[in-house]
Amino acid sequence: MDTHPHDRRRFLALTAAAAATPLLSACGAGFGGDDKKSDGSAADDVTGSFDWRREKGTTVKALLNKHPYTDALVADLKSFTEQTGIKVEYDVFPEDNYFDKLTVDLSSGRASYDVFMLGAYMVWQYGPPGWLEDLGPWMRNSSATAAEWDQADFFPNLLQADQWSLKAGAPLGQGGQYALPWGWETNVVAYNTEVFRKLGLRPAESFDELRDLAATIKRKAPGAGFDGMYGIAVRGSRSWATIHPGFMTMYARNGLRDFTVDGGKLTPAMNTPEAVAFTEDWAGMVKQGGPPSWTSYTWYQCSSDLGARKAGMLFDADTAAYFQAVDGASPASGKIAFHPGPKGPDGSLATNMWIWSLGMNAKSRRKSASWLFLQWATGKEHLRKGAITHNHIDPVRRSVSQDAAYKNKMRHLPGFLDTFETVVDQTKIQFTPQAQFFDATTSWAAALQEIYGGQGAKSVLDDLAGELADKVD
Amino acid sequence: MGWRLTLRPYLLIVPALLLTCGILYPFGLGLYYTLFDFSASTPQPDMVRFENYATVFTQEAFWNSAWVTVLYAVGAAATETVLGVAVALLLHRSSLVGRILEKILILPLMIAPVIAAIMWKLMLQPSVGVVNHLLKPFGLGGVQWTDTPTGALLSSIAVDVWVYTPFVAILALAGLRSLPTSPFEAAAVDGAGWWYTFRRLTLPMLWPYVLVAVIFRFMDSLKVFDIIYALTEGGPGDSTVVLQIRAYLEAIRFQRYSFGISYTVVLWAVVYLAAMVLVKRLGKIQRKAAEVK
Numbered sequence: 001m002d003t004h005p006h007d008r009r010r011f012l013a014l015t016a017a018a019a020a021t022p023l024l025s026a027c028g029a030g031f032g033g034d035d036k037k038s039d040g041s042a043a044d045d046v047t048g049s050f051d052w053r054r055e056k057g058t059t060v061k062a063l064l065n066k067h068p069y070t071d072a073l074v075a076d077l078k079s080f081t082e083q084t085g086i087k088v089e090y091d092v093f094p095e096d097n098y099f100d101k102l103t104v105d106l107s108s109g110r111a112s113y114d115v116f117m118l119g120a121y122m123v124w125q126y127g128p129p130g131w132l133e134d135l136g137p138w139m140r141n142s143s144a145t146a147a148e149w150d151q152a153d154f155f156p157n158l159l160q161a162d163q164w165s166l167k168a169g170a171p172l173g174q175g176g177q178y179a180l181p182w183g184w185e186t187n188v189v190a191y192n193t194e195v196f197r198k199l200g201l202r203p204a205e206s207f208d209e210l211r212d213l214a215a216t217i218k219r220k221a222p223g224a225g226f227d228g229m230y231g232i233a234v235r236g237s238r239s240w241a242t243i244h245p246g247f248m249t250m251y252a253r254n255g256l257r258d259f260t261v262d263g264g265k266l267t268p269a270m271n272t273p274e275a276v277a278f279t280e281d282w283a284g285m286v287k288q289g290g291p292p293s294w295t296s297y298t299w300y301q302c303s304s305d306l307g308a309r310k311a312g313m314l315f316d317a318d319t320a321a322y323f324q325a326v327d328g329a330s331p332a333s334g335k336i337a338f339h340p341g342p343k344g345p346d347g348s349l350a351t352n353m354w355i356w357s358l359g360m361n362a363k364s365r366r367k368s369a370s371w372l373f374l375q376w377a378t379g380k381e382h383l384r385k386g387a388i389t390h391n392h393i394d395p396v397r398r399s400v401s402q403d404a405a406y407k408n409k410m411r412h413l414p415g416f417l418d419t420f421e422t423v424v425d426q427t428k429i430q431f432t433p434q435a436q437f438f439d440a441t442t443s444w445a446a447a448l449q450e451i452y453g454g455q456g457a458k459s460v461l462d463d464l465a466g467e468l469a470d471k472v473d
Numbered sequence: 474m475g476w477r478l479t480l481r482p483y484l485l486i487v488p489a490l491l492l493t494c495g496i497l498y499p500f501g502l503g504l505y506y507t508l509f510d511f512s513a514s515t516p517q518p519d520m521v522r523f524e525n526y527a528t529v530f531t532q533e534a535f536w537n538s539a540w541v542t543v544l545y546a547v548g549a550a551a552t553e554t555v556l557g558v559a560v561a562l563l564l565h566r567s568s569l570v571g572r573i574l575e576k577i578l579i580l581p582l583m584i585a586p587v588i589a590a591i592m593w594k595l596m597l598q599p600s601v602g603v604v605n606h607l608l609k610p611f612g613l614g615g616v617q618w619t620d621t622p623t624g625a626l627l628s629s630i631a632v633d634v635w636v637y638t639p640f641v642a643i644l645a646l647a648g649l650r651s652l653p654t655s656p657f658e659a660a661a662v663d664g665a666g667w668w669y670t671f672r673r674l675t676l677p678m679l680w681p682y683v684l685v686a687v688i689f690r691f692m693d694s695l696k697v698f699d700i701i702y703a704l705t706e707g708g709p710g711d712s713t714v715v716l717q718i719r720a721y722l723e724a725i726r727f728q729r730y731s732f733g734i735s736y737t738v739v740l741w742a743v744v745y746l747a748a749m750v751l752v753k754r755l756g757k758i759q760r761k762a763a764e765v766k
Contacts, residue, residue, distance in 0.1 A: 100725055107513060107728065125728060129513045228600050238708030292599035295620050295709040310600070435514050439727040449709035453621060 041137035042367045046144040055369035056085025062373070063105065063116040064090050065098040068323065069183040069356055070117070072390030073377060080376045086369050106131040111363040114370040120161040120355045121244075123178045124433050127166050133360035134176035136163075138371045149375050153397045154181055157428045162357050168434040168472065169261035179357035180378045181396040183386075186351050186427045187249040188419050189341040190306060190321030191313045192332055198224045203339035207250055210315075210342045211281065214289025217312035226309060231289025233302035233311035238449060240441035241298065244431070246315030246341075247282060247448070248352040252430035253344030254278050258440070259432040259472065266434060266472045268465035270444060271458070279448065280457040287452060295449050307332050315341060317354060318419065322393055325413050337414035340422045351427040355396075394420070436471050443467060507735045513728035525735040534711065534719065535736070542715040542740075544626065545701070546694035549633040553690050556634065557641025558683060562671075564642070565649045575646070578639045586636050590703035593632045594619075622712030625705045629713055632700050637693075641686040648682025649675070681759045688751045695744050716740045 046054075064070045070092060077088050091113075093101050099122070105112050106126055118126065126132050138144050139151060151159070158181035165175030189210075191203060199220055204210035214231030221229035235242040256275050259266040269275060286294050291305060303320040305311035307330025314321050318338060323329060325336035340349055358377055360370045376382055380399055386392030388405045395401040401420070410416050431437065447464045451457045507525050509518040529535050560578065564571045581589065596602045597618040605614045619625045652675070660670045698717040701707065707714035707722075714722075716736055724733020 103725060103728065107730075125513060129516050238706040238710075292615075293597075293617060293620055295625075296594065296705065436727070439722075442722065442726070446708060446710050453709050455710075 041134065043137035043141045043144050043371070046138075046141055046368055048143055050143055050146050052084050052146070052372065055366070055372055058085075058366055058369040059087045059089055060114045060366055060369050060373050061112065062088055062090040063098075063102055063113040064092045065117050065356075066092050066094045067117075067183075067356070068319075068391040069386070072386035072392040073382075075390060076382055076385055079382070080373065083376065084369075084372050086372060088373060106361065109363060111361050111365055113361060114364040114366050115358060115360050115373055117182070118179055118357055118359050120172075120179070120353075120357060120429055121240075121431070121437050123162055123164055123357075123359075124435055124437050126359075127164060127176070127178045128435050131362055132176075132178040133362045133364065133367065133370075134178060135180060135360065135371070135374070136177040139177060144368070144371055146375060146379075149379055150399075153380065153399050154378075155396060155398060155401075155424060157425065158184060158353075158355060158396050161353065161355050161429050162359075164433055167264065169259065169264055169266050169432055172429055172433055179359035180374055182356050182358045182378050182383075183392055184353055184355040184394050184396055184427075185317035185319045186353055186394065186420065186423050187245045187316060187341070188318050188321075188351070188423060189313055189315050189339045190318070190325070190336050191339065192226075192229075192306070192309060192311075192335055193337045193414065194309075194332075194335045195221050195224065195226050195229065195312050196337075198226075204342045206345075207254070207278075207281065207342045210250075211285040211288065214285050214313065216289075218289045221312055226312075229310055229312055230291055230305075231311070232285065232313040232315060233291055233297070233305045234286060234294075234315050235299055235302055236286065236290070236294035236297040236445075236449065236452070238295070238442065238446050239298070240438050240445065242445040242448065243441040244352055244354060245299070245317055248430050249315070249350070250282065250342065250344075251275070251278060252350040252352060253342070253348045255344060255346065255348065257432070258430075258444075259434070261432060266432065268440075268468040268472070270447075270468075271461040271465040276457045276461055279451060279461060283448065283451045283457070294452065304330075306330075306336065318416070319394060322413065322416070323391070325416075326391075338416045338419040340419050349423055349426045350430060351423045352430040353427045355429075434472055436468070439471060440468050503734050504738060506731050507738055509731050511731040513730075518731070521731075525732050526739070528732065529735050529739060534714075535716075535739075537711055538714050538716045538719045539743075541626065541711075541713060542695060542697075542717075545630060545633075545697060545713075545715055546691055548626075548630045549637070549694040549697075550687055550691040552630065552634045553638045553641045554683060554687055556638045557686060558645045558679070560638065560642040561645035561649055562675075564646055578642060580639075581636045582639050584636070585699075586633075587699040587703045589636045590632050590700045593628070593635070594704050597628060619705050620709060622709060625709060625713050629697075629701045629704050632704060633694060633697065636700070637690055641683075641690060644682055644686040645679065648679050652678050678762050681755060681762050684751065684755045684758055688748060688755065691751065692744050692748055695747065696740065716743075 064073070074090070074092075081087055098117075102116055102118065102122075103125075107129070123132065159177070160173030162179040162181060163173050163175060163177045164170065189203060195217060196202070199217070201213060201216070204213045210232070217229065217231035221231075234246045254274065256272070256278060257269045260269050270279070291297055291301070291311065299316055299320050302311070302314055302316050303324055306314040306321055307324030309332050321336055321338065325333055327333055340351075343349055358374050360367065360374060364370050378396070380397060383392065383395060383397055384400050384403060384406070387395050387400050388403070388409055393410065395406065400406055401424070407417060431441075434440075443464055447460045450460045508520055508522055510521045510524070511518040564575050564578070584592075596604050599605055599615060599617050599620075602618075604618070605616055608614055608616065617624065618628045656674050656678075657670065660674055665673075696717055697715055698721065701713050701715055702718055702721075705713045707718045717740065720733045720736035720740065722733075723729045723736060727733075
């Protein structure tokens with residue numbers, strides 16, 4: 001009689017089978033999304049007259065980034081629930097992790113979140129794989145959309161920023177509406193009025209003047225009682241976020257492009273002689289008048305240096321200066337003024353924008369309720385409240401920007417309203433839409449750091465262009 | 474009784490089997506994905522076999538990252554070993570101060586590496602950081618710690634050393650305390666000096682403990698992500714983009730999933746081979762140490 005039935009061969013066979021099962025099932029598991037695709041939009045299912053309470057009792061899940069705009073939204077959520085009977089559950093993540101969380105969540109193909117915050121650049125990444133709901137059909141359906149939502153009230157350049165045909169190089173403003181503008185930022189120069197007054201300076205009207213100004217402040221401000229002050233705060237970390245604010249704004253004002261598009265083919269243009277000269281000048285400005293440890297500078301450091309009277313100027317989002325300028329926010333509050341920044345050689349005030357938008361998960365199972373939420377969050381009433389009673393500034397709606405109460409609130413910040421009105425119509429996405437945006441701009445930031453470190457601008461940018469040509473092909 | 478006897482051995486290995494499957498499943502899935510061109514732009518990916526690996530090995534960026542990773546791992550593990558053993562030797566002389574220092578020594582290990590990196594980032598900040606403030610009296614107050622390629626790499630290694638030297642010291646200290654006393658007493662009677670005793674007795678007997686620390690620290694340093702990413706994000710330029718950071722950027726930030734995983738598989742192979750060599754060496758050293766004892 002065999003009393004040892006557990007021989008080695010049987011054991012190995014069983015073990016191998018057990019280990020192979022998950023591997024084999026993985027082969028059939030696909031790549032993290034369900035393949036069910038509906039033809040036509042779910043918006044077509046909404047019929048009859050518009051009703052805010054159509055989805056009462058539903059819960060919408062939102063993924064939000066930690067931001068003053070988010071604080072304004074969360075503070076007003078009760079109004080939405082009262083108006084619609086829809087409950088909103090939300091998670092808030094800090095910006096450092098927010099987009100990784102969103103990317104992983106969307107790429108998993110599961111609808112953990114129905115709605116979320118995103119930037120227009122993310123549309124280029126999330127749109128092509130089909131992760132974003134096209135909101136166009138919802139906007140066009142009068143049964144789903146309230147008449148008072150008033151699409152025409154949005155600044156057109158903002159609405160267009162989230163609209164794309166999903167074809168690399170194709171201009172924005174055509175194709176699907178993959179998100180809605182909710183809050184935005186224009187890139188301008190904010191400056192410390194105290195140091196400007198003491199040193200007898202005026203805001204720069206050209207890039208050459210800006211470079212001189214930055215160097216002058218760094219040289220003279222410490223002697224004038226501003227200990228440790230440098231000229232200009234601009235971002236410098238090895239991240240895509242370094243390229244899009246001040247750098248891209250000034251780059252565009254000089255008539256420069258990131259890519260040229262010919263017959264749908266993208267060719268990197270960061271290494272044209274004009275682009276090389278500009279990039280060298282930018283790195284030179286940072287060296288002569290920028291912050292120490294610039295290569296680690298994110299908007300947090302730039303913004304806080306302006307507030308702490310460490311930076312004489314800031315060339316970044318107007319909100320980054322606003323949050324330091326409001327009463328009691330920082331040692332420099334009350335002494336920060338706004339200016340559109342230097343013009344290009346031809347007088348251009350082309351400005352790059354960052355736009356916080358709201359989007360809907362294409363896999364959401366609560367699209368009708370999610371659409372009601374998006375309408376409410378981008379509607380006049382909530383945005384007006386956010387702008388006046390909270391810090392949801394830079395309105396995406398013309399009516400809010402012209403509202404007397406809003407103007408009254410912003411009036412005490414020198415130059416803010418004038419600057420906003422000067423650049424608002426010239427602010428748009430200055431990049432070429434394409435899915436490799438984050439790779440291209442991260443590599444661009446790394447190249448900028450190398451040039452700042454002393455490497456030749458031409459060879460660094462030639463290498464960058466060569467590397468990117470293969471990737472965007 | 475018969476079926477119980479038959480089943481019992483299999484039941485006993487179920488926990489280990491589940492654990493193994495739990496490890497193998499994601500690993501196998503990862504390997505499987507590297508055979509495709511899976512990215513955000515290819516929701517229906519094609520099988521490309523080993524093309525991702527071929528691309529990885531032909532990229533200049535890979536070789537740059539591999540070089541930076543090796544520099545970092547060797548630099549960090551070597552410095553931590555030397556300092557850790559030195560600290561252990563000092564603490565081994567049991568005094569009140571030694572016992573107090575022993576408790577303090579462990580503090581960096583209680584801090585998450587990413588927090589340590591952020592803390593050091595602030596301390597190394599050229600204008601307001603405490604490090605330059607302390608160096609000011611010596612005329613070194615303007616050092617741009619992370620603004621140059623060499624400075625960024627050395628600063629990252631320094632943070633790693635700050636966090637993990639106590640780990641090596643604690644292991645080495647445990648080893649020192651477990652050594653037999655008689656060989657040292659005999660050496661003392663024979664009039665052997667401190668250096669001779671250390672070279673001929675302490676170190677050979679301590680090697681197995683030190684090598685365990687080296688294995689852990691070398692492997693961990695090869696896989697570093699948090700410290701470097703929090704301190705430099707891989708910059709300036711590509712000077713501190715180690716393999717893990719490159720894999721993260723490719724897979725998560727740029728959404729080239731298969732390609733990013735290929736980087737991690739290559740890194741896994743490197744770590745696995747390094748570990749095998751080191752563990753083999755550890756066996757030899759343990760045998761030698763036993764002979765000394």
